[in-house]
Amino acid sequence: MAETKEKPKERRKTRTISSSRSTTNSQSKKQTPYLTATSTTQQLFWFAGVATCIKLLLIPAYRSTDFEVHRHWLALTSSLPLPLWYFDATSPWTLDYPPFFAYFELLLSSFARLLDPTIVDLRRGLDYSADSVVYFQRLSVIVADLGLLYGAYRFARKLDGARRTMLLVLIVWSPALLIVDHIHFQYNGFLIGILLVSLSFLEEGRDLIGGFFFAVLLCFKHLFAVAAPVYFVYLLRHYCRGGIGTGFWRFLKMGAVVGAVFGMAFGPFIYHRQMHQVLSRMFPFGRGLCHAYWAPNFWVFYIIADKGLAFVLTRLGFHIKASAASFTGGLVGDSSPFSVLPQVTPLVTFLLVILAISPCLVKAWRDPQPKNITRWVAYAYTCGFLFGWHVHEKASIHFVIPLGIVALHSLEDARHYFLLSTGTV
Numbered sequence: 001m002a003e004t005k006e007k008p009k010e011r012r013k014t015r016t017i018s019s020s021r022s023t024t025n026s027q028s029k030k031q032t033p034y035l036t037a038t039s040t041t042q043q044l045f046w047f048a049g050v051a052t053c054i055k056l057l058l059i060p061a062y063r064s065t066d067f068e069v070h071r072h073w074l075a076l077t078s079s080l081p082l083p084l085w086y087f088d089a090t091s092p093w094t095l096d097y098p099p100f101f102a103y104f105e106l107l108l109s110s111f112a113r114l115l116d117p118t119i120v121d122l123r124r125g126l127d128y129s130a131d132s133v134v135y136f137q138r139l140s141v142i143v144a145d146l147g148l149l150y151g152a153y154r155f156a157r158k159l160d161g162a163r164r165t166m167l168l169v170l171i172v173w174s175p176a177l178l179i180v181d182h183i184h185f186q187y188n189g190f191l192i193g194i195l196l197v198s199l200s201f202l203e204e205g206r207d208l209i210g211g212f213f214f215a216v217l218l219c220f221k222h223l224f225a226v227a228a229p230v231y232f233v234y235l236l237r238h239y240c241r242g243g244i245g246t247g248f249w250r251f252l253k254m255g256a257v258v259g260a261v262f263g264m265a266f267g268p269f270i271y272h273r274q275m276h277q278v279l280s281r282m283f284p285f286g287r288g289l290c291h292a293y294w295a296p297n298f299w300v301f302y303i304i305a306d307k308g309l310a311f312v313l314t315r316l317g318f319h320i321k322a323s324a325a326s327f328t329g330g331l332v333g334d335s336s337p338f339s340v341l342p343q344v345t346p347l348v349t350f351l352l353v354i355l356a357i358s359p360c361l362v363k364a365w366r367d368p369q370p371k372n373i374t375r376w377v378a379y380a381y382t383c384g385f386l387f388g389w390h391v392h393e394k395a396s397i398h399f400v401i402p403l404g405i406v407a408l409h410s411l412e413d414a415r416h417y418f419l420l421s422t423g424t425v
Contacts, residue, residue, distance in 0.1 A: 040157045040164060047172040048149050052142060055182045059138045063129065066185045069093040070105070071119060071133055072126070077102055078109035079122040083272045086281045090122055096281045099265040100219040104187075112136050141181050141189065148172070148189040151196025155405055163408050170404030171196075176421070177401070180394045188394060191221050192401050195377075199402065202373045207239035208257060215258040219265035222282055223395065226353065226384030227377045233361050234376070238368035285346045287390050296393075297386045299349075302341065310339035349389040356383035378402035382420070396420075 072091045080088060085095055085102055095102060112119040116132035119125055152171040156164045180186050194217040201210035214231055217224050235254060240247040269278050289299050310320045320339050337343060360376045381399035385391055400421045407417035 039161075040153065043164065044149060044153050044156065044168060044172070047168045051145075051172050051178075054178070055138075055142050055145075058178075058182045059135060061183045063134060064184045065093075067129070067133060067137060068127060070137060070185075070187075071128065073097075073102070073105040074109040074112050075120045075122045075125045077106040078113065078120045082268055083274065086269070086274060086278045091126060094281060096284060098219045098222050098282060099269065099278075100216065101187075101221060104220070108140055111140075137185065138182070141185070141187055144187055144190040145181075145193075146190070147193030148177070148196075149193070151193035151200070154197060154200035159408070167405060167408060170407070170417075171401060174397075174401060174404070176394075176397050180397060184394075186394060188397055191217065191224070192397060194220065195224065195398075195402070196405075199374045199377060199405075202234070203370045205370055207235055208254060211235055211239070211254050212257050212261065215261035219261060223392075224398065226357075226388065226398070227380040229354065229357055229361055230364060230373075230376050230380045234364045234368050234373055237365055238370070285389065289344055289349075289389060291390055291392050297388070297391055299344065299387075299391075302344070303338075306338045306341040309341065313340065346389045349387055352387040353384050356387055374402050375406045378406060 068091075072093050073095055076085060076088050076090070076095060088094065109120045115136050116130065118128055118130070119133055119136065121128075149172065152168060155171075156167050159167060177189055177192070181189050194213055198210045198213035198217065201207075201213065211231065214224075214227075218228070236251070239254060240251045242250070266275065266278070269275055290303065314320050357380050360379050363372070364376055378399045381395070381402070385395050385399060388395070400417075403413075403417045403420060407414040
């Protein structure tokens with residue numbers, strides 16, 4: 001009987017212990033977001049520190065033509081009034097990025113002038129290659145990469161330890177960004193950071209601010225517009241829902257936000273009636289179907305097939321007119337005609353890109369899930385890389401970095417990422 005009386009007491013003790021454990025667990029769960037944010041920040045600082053050391057060591061790397069391109073844009077924006085920016089022809093490297101990037105160059109020029117006034121001199125600065133130019137531009141890219149770090153942080157803070165570490169490796173230590181930005185020289189890092197910020201807000205269901213950041217990105221670099229159809233369909237179905245009245249009101253809000261961003265960027269040029277000139281500089285279709293450094297896309301095989309057919313038919317006695325110009329070029333010139341195969345125009349490439357993206361658009365229309373938006377955007381940029389007009393090799397970064405985030409979802413996604421990232425870097 002004594003033993004049977006003691007059992008209820010033991011049960012009470014067990015309940016007390018279990019309740020205290022549940023209280024402790026609930027308290028630890030409440031502390032988890034803060035602890036995760038703190039550990040993510042510390043880990044991000046460590047990854048960024050290592051990456052910065054490597055970037056500093058790469059300062060003496062070879063000097064690409066893009067050093068002179070961006071040096072000239074520093075001089076152009078600081079020496080000429082705004083209405084002349086997209087008319088200037090002092091250098092072959094004319095301004096062909098949207099206005100926000102021109103404003104960014106203007107901001108940088110104020111610091112470059114303090115270091116070496118010749119950098120921002122429109123005439124005397126032509127082909128200026130002093131060490132001051134190299135050091136300033138290399139360091140400016142490193143500082144601008146803070147935008148990339150913030151974009152990586154917004155995704156990393158939601159992940160556990162192992163997946164967070166892998167994400168930071170794939171983004172902060174990306175070999176593609178290291179090669180293109182810190183060896184060749186470009187400002188892709190902070191632009192990718194803006195894209196990641198936009199995608200992170202969309203995944204959280206904060207569509208309005210996600211759309212805002214994508215509009216900002218387009219006003220920095222218009223080549224990111226390949227994903228605009230995906231954004232439009234997704235936001236139309238996910239954000240502009242809730243009935244006709246609510247949906248229309250949200251559509252107007254999104255339109256007002258995007259319109260305000262584009263108004264800030266292009267407003268001064270609209271005021272001076274220069275939009276035709278701005279757009280002609282931003283879309284120089286005369287540069288040819290392929291870029292000087294061939295991107296390994298569909299059109300390379302199309303050109304090879306045309307050359308092969310021309311060679312075979314010539315050997316067989318057919319008169320084939322050989323094209324004199326090149327299919328590639330970094331400057332505006334004549335697009336080379338094909339000898340045998342049908343001609344390819346910018347409209348053809350545009351339609352092919354839209355056709356390739358269409359399965360993704362159908363999925364976004366039918367089931368606009370926030371968890372899939374990064375995957376769909378990466379797919380759109382892949383289609384643009386494969387079928388676009390005058391695609392740069394660095395455009396692979398547009399889908400490789402977002403795919404690094406998708407790769408953490410499953411082993412199959414990781415395989416796709418490995419295939420595409422190793423094939424394009």
